[in-house]
Amino acid sequence: MKNLLFFIALLPTIVLTQTTGQVANYGSSGNAGYSSTGQLNALLGPIQDAKAKLNFKNEGFQGSPYTFEVFMPTTLYYGDEEMGNLFYRYNAYNEEIEIKKENIESEGVRALGRDKKIVVLNNGKPMSFKTFIDRTKRTQNGYLTKIYDGKKYSLYKRTDVKFTEGQKAQNSFVKAIPARFSKFTEYYLEIDGMQRIDELELNNRKLVKLVPESGKEALKTYLKENKIKIKDEASIAKVLDFLDKA
Numbered sequence: 245m246k247n248l249l250f251f252i253a254l255l256p257t258i259v260l261t262q263t264t265g266q267v268a269n270y271g272s273s274g275n276a277g278y279s280s281t282g283q284l285n286a287l288l289g290p291i292q293d294a295k296a297k298l299n300f301k302n303e304g305f306q307g308s309p310y311t312f313e314v315f316m317p318t319t320l321y322y323g324d325e326e327m328g329n330l331f332y333r334y335n336a337y338n339e340e341i342e343i344k345k346e347n348i349e350s351e352g353v354r355a356l357g358r359d360k361k362i363v364v365l366n367n368g369k370p371m372s373f374k375t376f377i378d379r380t381k382r383t384q385n386g387y388l389t390k391i392y393d394g395k396k397y398s399l400y401k402r403t404d405v406k407f408t409e410g411q412k413a414q415n416s417f418v419k420a421i422p423a424r425f426s427k428f429t430e431y432y433l434e435i436d437g438m439q440r441i442d443e444l445e446l447n448n449r450k451l452v453k454l455v456p457e458s459g460k461e462a463l464k465t466y467l468k469e470n471k472i473k474i475k476d477e478a479s480i481a482k483v484l485d486f487l488d489k490a
Contacts, residue, residue, distance in 0.1 A: 307425035309337035311403050315347050321363040321370075332356070332364055334371075336405040337425060339386045341371075358385070374400070376432050376441040388432055388441070392481050394488040399480055400432040400441065431480065446474050451483065462490055 315331035331347040334340075341356040341364060356362060358373045365371070371389040378384055392399035410423035433444040433454055442454055448467050451474055455463055466472070466486050474480055 305424060306422050307405075307427065309335050309405055309407075309425050311336050311427075315342075315344055317347070318364045318366070322359075323361045323363075334366070334387065334403070336387075336403045336427070337407060341387065374432075374441060376400075376402075377443065378430075379443045379445055391477060392484055394484055396436045396488050397484045398434040399444070399477075399484060400434065401477070402430040402432060404428045404430055431477075444480070446476070446480075448472070448474050450474075451480075455487065459487060459490060463487065 331344040344351045374388045388400035411421040413420040434441045
């Protein structure tokens with residue numbers, strides 16, 4: 245827990261950019277003072293933000309900006325180093341991981357820094373801030389959870405939440421439409437040596453298009469002979485197993 249408190253205290257300092265994932269060099273000038281409760285709270289952001297985050301609800305809304313409403317236990321890592329345990333929930337609409345050191349109502353809610361070396365376990369799978377390219381070829385930054393980790397291929401899952409404004413009833417014959425949060429699931433593929441993460445649409449042709457030229461024909465044959473249709477995580481994993489062994 246001592247390491248965790250020290251690490252969280254430094255979060256506002258170590259986040260340099262959303263894309264480089266680089267960390268400042270602290271040297272030996274002495275950061276021990278950050279262990280005090282007063283300095284820790286100051287570095288984590290204003291306490292008043294906690295109340296707003298905890299009460300992010302409106303009876304007029306349908307759905308939720310969160311993937312789950314309650315705070316869940318997780319383990320936090322910085323690179324390969326385990327920093328400690330805390331509690332988290334993911335605000336997919338804001339692309340923000342909210343954290344608590346203790347899962348009690350009076351505990352303030354803080355936002356986790358968007359440093360690419362910071363990792364939390366999301367249902368046992370590593371979740372971290374990444375740069376990726378969506379299906380429209382736009383480069384984006386956000387949180388991805390790695391659900392398949394092969395030698396040459398890695399598969400990520402992203403939960404995205406969109407907000408749609410409500411509409412008032414124009415007359416007594418038409419019902420009002422409440423504002424709503426809608427949840428979507430996306431998948432992203434990372435290929436060793438490609439230096440990029442691309443959205444993978446659930447379609448055989450789209451998968452073949454992402455695979456390097458040297459593997460396209462073998463993949464087409466495998467899909468055809470085994471009558472495989474890319475439609476869910478299980479079918480993707482099966483194909484990636486083949487590609488990793490090819």
